[in-house]
Amino acid sequence: MNVAALPPVDPRLRDPALWPRLAWASAALVLLWPLAVACEFRPWLLFEAENLRVTGRFLADFLPPALGAEFLWMVARETWRTVAIATAGITLALLIALPATLLTARVLSVSALSGRMARGPFLLRQALRWSLILLRSVPELVWALVFVRVVGLGPTAGVLAIALTYGGMLGKVYSEILDSGEPHATETLLRNGSGRLQAFFYGLLPQNAGELTSYTVYRWECAIRSSVVLGFVGAGGLGQQLDSSMKMFSGGEVATMLGVFVGLVALADRVSAALRRVLA
Amino acid sequence: MRDQPAANPPYKLPPPLFDARCRACWMVAGLLLLVLASFWSLDLQVAAFFSGESARSMGRFLAEFFPPDLSEPFLAKVGVATLETLAMSALGTLLAALAGLALALALPASRLHDGDRALARAPTRLLLNALRAIPELVWAALLLISAGLGPLAGTLALALHTTGVLGRLFAEAIENAPSGPGDALRAQGVGLLKVTAYATLPQVLPQLVSYSLYRWENNIRAAAVLGVVGAGGLGQLLAFHMGLFHMHKTATLLAAMLLLVALVDALSYASRRWLMR
Numbered sequence: 001m002n003v004a005a006l007p008p009v010d011p012r013l014r015d016p017a018l019w020p021r022l023a024w025a026s027a028a029l030v031l032l033w034p035l036a037v038a039c040e041f042r043p044w045l046l047f048e049a050e051n052l053r054v055t056g057r058f059l060a061d062f063l064p065p066a067l068g069a070e071f072l073w074m075v076a077r078e079t080w081r082t083v084a085i086a087t088a089g090i091t092l093a094l095l096i097a098l099p100a101t102l103l104t105a106r107v108l109s110v111s112a113l114s115g116r117m118a119r120g121p122f123l124l125r126q127a128l129r130w131s132l133i134l135l136r137s138v139p140e141l142v143w144a145l146v147f148v149r150v151v152g153l154g155p156t157a158g159v160l161a162i163a164l165t166y167g168g169m170l171g172k173v174y175s176e177i178l179d180s181g182e183p184h185a186t187e188t189l190l191r192n193g194s195g196r197l198q199a200f201f202y203g204l205l206p207q208n209a210g211e212l213t214s215y216t217v218y219r220w221e222c223a224i225r226s227s228v229v230l231g232f233v234g235a236g237g238l239g240q241q242l243d244s245s246m247k248m249f250s251g252g253e254v255a256t257m258l259g260v261f262v263g264l265v266a267l268a269d270r271v272s273a274a275l276r277r278v279l280a
Numbered sequence: 281m282r283d284q285p286a287a288n289p290p291y292k293l294p295p296p297l298f299d300a301r302c303r304a305c306w307m308v309a310g311l312l313l314l315v316l317a318s319f320w321s322l323d324l325q326v327a328a329f330f331s332g333e334s335a336r337s338m339g340r341f342l343a344e345f346f347p348p349d350l351s352e353p354f355l356a357k358v359g360v361a362t363l364e365t366l367a368m369s370a371l372g373t374l375l376a377a378l379a380g381l382a383l384a385l386a387l388p389a390s391r392l393h394d395g396d397r398a399l400a401r402a403p404t405r406l407l408l409n410a411l412r413a414i415p416e417l418v419w420a421a422l423l424l425i426s427a428g429l430g431p432l433a434g435t436l437a438l439a440l441h442t443t444g445v446l447g448r449l450f451a452e453a454i455e456n457a458p459s460g461p462g463d464a465l466r467a468q469g470v471g472l473l474k475v476t477a478y479a480t481l482p483q484v485l486p487q488l489v490s491y492s493l494y495r496w497e498n499n500i501r502a503a504a505v506l507g508v509v510g511a512g513g514l515g516q517l518l519a520f521h522m523g524l525f526h527m528h529k530t531a532t533l534l535a536a537m538l539l540l541v542a543l544v545d546a547l548s549y550a551s552r553r554w555l556m557r
Binding site: 032035039045046054055058083084085087088091134141142146151154155156159225226228229233246258261265266278 | 303304307308311314315317318319321322324325334337338341363364367368370371374410413414415417418421422425426427428430431432434435436501504505508509512515518519522534537538541542545
């Protein structure tokens, strides 16, 4: 295009930041290119005739959703199992998290009352803390994959996966909650010769119970969401049925189960909010 | 004599543990019932799991992991898969940020000013909630049907779920922004587009960027496991080698995954510390 043909721009209206903006935009494009190549980002594949036909058929199958009595009964049973896996998992996670919290909380250290913590307890605490972090950073899906190999398909793998991941998560956050509170009452109890458990029950727990409960309930809600996902690797529940229906391209069943799942998540959200309001 | 206070305050009994009028008590009882029913209905093989036989098989299983496969070609493959995971998460988050912004603004999920009737607000919020309620992994499994195996399905799945999350956060940030600058422009007769570009966006941009970065961090973790259903990245290699019982290779992949997650955690912790200072 001929530059001279453009009408002259009033210099007051010219964007002063024009060049930096152009430079940043082109730098972003240059950076994005390798990203798009690395994830084989070719969205036009979605609109190829063959793919469109398959997708169209699958989506058309969504309506009407499958509503047979037998199927609905199965969905209800699997939904309950999903909730049960999450609940049992969180309960076992508490068995890991509570002792770990008592052992790692800094406020419950007697030697830390007078200056620095002694070396032995310090090392014990660090070791436990790192193992909690390790438990937590392996995604629950990977735990489930491993446990499906060991205990076979079924809900046990899901429960154990949730127990380990959430055990690490709860343990770490509990001891952080306890450590970040006001230590005065606990310290006074410990200084006057009460045991650590007594100091915990009479000093720390009354102060932090609300926060601890509300975090636990929130995690229970998360566990329900993730127990659906765990079903995809064979750990039972709604996810497993969803996976097999998807593999059989039966859109009606998928539609029903997705609807039930969204409803379940919304319900868990409501229940957890109500529980947190009442218990905290 | 009667009016004189007692020398010692009267000893009060602690409240009873269960009281029919206390809602929290009923809720705790309900929770206990839920826990018992869960354990009862699941027929877990926990007892078998802690038995000697199972401990031995677990031990054998773990021993098979060692030594991890550290041969050069395999490590190169793991490196490529790690890069793929990172690329999936970055591109997915970027697409989601753009789509979330579009949904928060163009189909206003946000009430832009007091007189705004925001007719599209309720349906857009419903759409965002639906996108958010379905986890990435389920989106990926659904998208495999139209996008085929590979990272494209994973990227789009991350983008869809994150659009739901970010769209909602963005809409809330935009609604909570001070309305003064926008009102001033509107009073001069400036159009919606310019008000958005020169008054609303500059105010909320830092918040939007920080939400997006936070979601990117989550998405890296999610992208690492998305491949388990066949949607690319480290997870796909993991599911493949685990399915074929290549335990040494599985060990390397697990280590790579842990390393990636730990690295992301450490970086985010360090940058938070650095920014908070």
